[in-house]
Amino acid sequence: MKHVKKVSRRTRAVTGGALVAAVALGGFGAYSANASSPAPAARAAVAADASNKDLTQSTHLTVDAAGRAAQAALDAARKDNQRVTVAVVDRNGNTIVTLRGDGAGPQSYESAEKKAYTAVSWNAPTSELAERLKQAPNLKDIPGTLFLAGGAPVTAKNAPVAGIGVAGAPSGDLDEKYARAGVAALGK
Known part of the structure; x- marks a missing residue:
């Protein structure tokens, strides 16, 4: 023993x-x-x-830029007394940063990430994509997506490089307004 x-x-x-x-x-x-x-x-x-024809390069948002965009979206929502969560994902749909505002509902975290993912995946605001569901209702079955207004793509040279999603305001139009404020902060 x-x-x-x-x-x-x-x-x-x-x-x-x-x-x-x-x-x-x-x-x-x-x-x-x-x-x-x-x-x-x-x-x-x-x-x-760069000279290897078997490889490709892509442009990605930096962590600092993603943080700046998320903070701008959150600040725009605070200005309107809205309690939201903001998520920024990279070109591949991976979350770079998520900011959960004070008092934001628990559902807003996942919704913001899914809206950001959806916006970058189709390089279109999620409000436009929600309209496309009328012609192609099966789009909603794609895993990880959310076809509600509140997501906006970030582009460079007309190609998607990131997506910003906002959730928690009483309407998708407001969520998308704040997501667009995040996109606008990157142009400054």
């Missing part, structure tokens, strides 16, 4: 705390590495890849 040493509660707590801290710091380091500008070696690799 193998002898197993009992570990005190204090030792388990300290070890568990150290493990949580290590994981948190590792995650922060990964986030920091992803949020920073590319290193010179990475820029050189991109330049070398």
